[in-house]
Amino acid sequence: MQLADTIKAITKVGGNTHAIARITRMPIVDVTKSIEVLKQKYNLAIFAGIMGENLKLQKILLICKNSKLKLSTSKKLFFPIENLFRADLEENKFMLVVYSNQNTLNSIKDAVKKLRDENIVECEIFEITVTKRYYRDISCFDFNKNTWICDKLIQLNKKGKEIRPDEEDINLVVKLQVNPSIPYYLSPHYIHVKHVIQGFMYTLGNNDIILDIITDKEIVHPNTLWTAKISNGYLMEIHTNYKNLDEILQKIKDNSKEIFIVPKAPSYAEGYTIPYEIFKSKKWEFPKIILK
Structure with missing residues (x-):
């Protein structure tokens, strides 16, 4: 019970021990x-x-x-506006999720065209319109057997107002992304960004594989961390392990258009913080993408 209560608190306040103690009333x-x-x-x-x-x-x-690019080059192709990088070397492909606005989208399109015309890599662009985030209901976990006994998921998303942050606001969000155990709630800037911080997700188990799957309809597997609506279907991300990989692939294969099987290691799977560079100027500008 104590472990389950700790997990419930983590989904609300993150990994900070003092915050968890405050809401659970545990020493x-x-x-x-x-x-x-x-x-x-x-x-x-x-x-x-x-x-x-x-x-x-x-x-x-x-x-x-x-792709004819080195892995390290692929990873930094659209830096500093990258959100996620995933590389499936067996099929010589990779995916990037990047932040954009209309001006940056145009420069990304130009860059993608140049890469294709020069026979370097062939990329397709899909707009993400809605993202949903999930974590498993901890009441479904048997701590004695170290296994999940039911599949209930809880959706994290909360609607909040759009904000225009200053540099210190973004600095707080970035620190929290890097370390979800910091006492972010003590910062005077937390009140400015509380609509951005939805809560916290977690996983249990040895999840050494990341699956990123393009599907023609929305599918939510129990191990799903997030899904995104894209122009021609859905993108979903599942964290799992080799033991359960085949079982998951069998369940989703009929609705899958594209599957990335990625080792959970920095060389193949990288996540990036919100691009601090965007918010440095009062004009709030995205950098233009220029390939040299």
Whole structure:
């Protein structure tokens, strides 16, 4: 019960022990022990649920195939506006989720055309319109058997007002993305960005594989962390392991248009914080993409 209560608190306030102790009324020493057990025995991972849409940040998806680029170059192709990078080396393809506005979208289109015309890599662009974030209901986890016994998911998304943050606001959000255990709620800037911080997601278990799947209809598997509506269907991300990989692939294969099977390692799967550069000037400008 103590471990489950700790997880419930984590989904609300993140991994900060003092915040967890405050809402669970558990002694801080018990909270610390619970988190240690969750991490060491159950492989707890925590992710901040940041709603970039409330910062007026649009996202687009690039699916890139037949690449002649080095992996390190692919990863930084549209830096600093990248959100996610996933590389499936077996099929020589990668995907990027990047932040954009209309001006940047035009420069990305120009860059994609240049890459294709020079026979470097072939990329398709898809607009992301809606993103949903999920975590599993901890009441479905049997801590004695270290296994899930039911499949209930909880959707994290909350609607909030759009804000125009200053540099320190973004600095707080970035710090929280890097470390979901910081005492962000003590910052005077938290009140400015509370509509951006939805809550926190978590996973349990040895999830060493990431699946990113393009489907023609919305499918939500119990291990889904998020889904995104794109122009021709849906993108979903599942965190799993080799043991359960075949079972998941069998369940989703009939509705899948594209599947990325990615080892959960920095070389193949990278997540980036909100691009601080966008908010440096009062004009709130996205950088233009220029390929040299």
